[in-house]
Amino acid sequence: MSNMAINNERQTAGAPPRHILSRYSFEGNTADVLSDIYREDTNMAIWQRTLSDKLAVAAEGILSRKPHLKASSIVSPETAVSTANEMIGLEGNASLFSEDIAQLVDMFCCLFDLRRAGLRIAALDRAMCPRFHVDRVPCRLITTYVGQATEWIPHDRVDRAKLGIGNQGQSDDASGLLKNSHAIHQLKRGDVALLKGERWEGNEGAGLVHRSPSISVTARRLVLTLDFID
Known part of the structure; x- marks a missing residue:
C-alpha cells in the first residue's frame, strides 16, 4: 500500500482554487503505486525499487565506458x-540495462495509453537543472541508476512565487522559496518517479517542484527520463 505525505495547507481569501x-x-x-499519479490530489508517485x-x-x-553519454530517441x-x-552498446552485461529500459518504456506507455515515448539517457558530471523548477510537460518519468537522485519539495512547503524570475537573482536558499529548512526531499538511486507537470490538465500551478542534486567534481550520475510524445 502507498504512503501519502500529508498536506495541511488551508485555503485563504483570495487564494487559488482549492484543487x-x-x-x-x-x-x-x-510498481502499481505509479497509477496513483491519476489521483487529482497527486503530483508525484514513487516506486521505491532497489536495483x-x-x-x-x-x-x-x-x-x-561512456562517461559523456548523451542520447535521446523516440521509442x-x-x-x-x-x-x-x-x-549504450552491448559490452559486458549491458543487455540487462536495455531490458530494464524496455520495461520502463512499456509501463510508461501502458499507464498513459501512449504509442511512443521520448527516451533520454544521460551521464552527468554536474547538476543539469541546479535551480528548483517545474516542468512544462504533462508528466515525466525519471530514474537514477548511478549517483545521487533528484531533489524535490512537497507542495505545501514551497512558495511558488519565488520560482524563476520571482527569486530576484537570489539562491533557492535565500529567496524564500523554501518554507522551512527541512523542506527538501530526495529520491534514492533506483527509485522510479512520475513527476506531474504544469501541462497535466487540472494541475496548472501545482507541478512538482524539483531540481538536480549538486554533485562533487569526482562524482557522476546516470539518469533516464521518459516523456510524452503522442
Whole structure:
C-alpha cells in the first residue's frame, strides 16, 4: 500500500482554487503505486525499487565506458531494447540495462495509453537543472541508476512565487522559496518517479517542484527520463 505525505495547507481569501492547493506524493515498493499519479490530489508517485546487483553493475559499466553519454530517441515498447542497445552498446552485461529500459518504456506507455515515448539517457558530471523548477510537460518519468537522485519539495512547503524570475537573482536558499529548512526531499538511486507537470490538465500551478542534486567534481550520475510524445 502507498504512503501519502500529508498536506495541511488551508485555503485563504483570495487564494487559488482549492484543487490547486492540495497536492500529495505517494510512494510504495511495488510498481502499481505509479497509477496513483491519476489521483487529482497527486503530483508525484514513487516506486521505491532497489536495483539488482547485476543491474547496478551494468549501469556502472556503462557510465565507465561512456562517461559523456548523451542520447535521446523516440521509442515504442517494441523498439525500446534495440534503441537502447544502439545507445549504450552491448559490452559486458549491458543487455540487462536495455531490458530494464524496455520495461520502463512499456509501463510508461501502458499507464498513459501512449504509442511512443521520448527516451533520454544521460551521464552527468554536474547538476543539469541546479535551480528548483517545474516542468512544462504533462508528466515525466525519471530514474537514477548511478549517483545521487533528484531533489524535490512537497507542495505545501514551497512558495511558488519565488520560482524563476520571482527569486530576484537570489539562491533557492535565500529567496524564500523554501518554507522551512527541512523542506527538501530526495529520491534514492533506483527509485522510479512520475513527476506531474504544469501541462497535466487540472494541475496548472501545482507541478512538482524539483531540481538536480549538486554533485562533487569526482562524482557522476546516470539518469533516464521518459516523456510524452503522442
